[in-house]
Amino acid sequence: MNEMISLVFIVVGISFDLFGCLGLIRLPDIYSRLQASTKCVTLGTCGILLGVFIKFGFTAAGVKAIICILFLLLTAPVTAHALAKGAHKSGVRLWKGSVCDKYTEDEKK
């Protein structure tokens, strides 16, 4: 039973990863790529690690998987925000169909 549940979590995580990478390829702009791929891939990898935790239970490997989930959930948004700020400061233009750009408006004030 445990094996089955962990397999379901792993398969759901891998499909999230696949769609996130599809967004990384397909979307037109670096900011939309960031917002598609970072969230999807982080959640998918967390799903895989949760499946590993369910498989191993409360042993050393399972607790390490939980620690890895916590670390990933803490660090992935930080890197995404840092990359978005760096890209904006290095002068990457927004896509021409974008509606608003609050960061530039705030800098002009």
Add this chain to the structure above:
Amino acid sequence: MKFARWLIGLIILGSAVYFIFHVLKVELHTRLLLYLIICFALSLCRIIGGPTPADRSVATDILGILIIGFCAILAVYTNKDWYIDIAIAWALQSFIGTLALAKFLEGRNFDE
């Protein structure tokens, strides 16, 4: 033109999924690893063809997160504990490396 690009991408992805799921006669976990390798190939495409350095940094970050999942599936597959240790170490390295790349993109020095 746009429709043709959609169609080509859909055919490539669908044929890859069909090949892994129906043609190959391997174990289940090998199939899962092959799906993750498709993800690696997609983000490597973005690293090769990304127009700006920022795109390449984003794809490198995503590749680092994907490798953590790869190590986790390897740990389930081979029943060995220490693949999770590799995953944690890779997460640390990837975090620090991506922050350094973001700082480089902002145009600042590394030692301030």
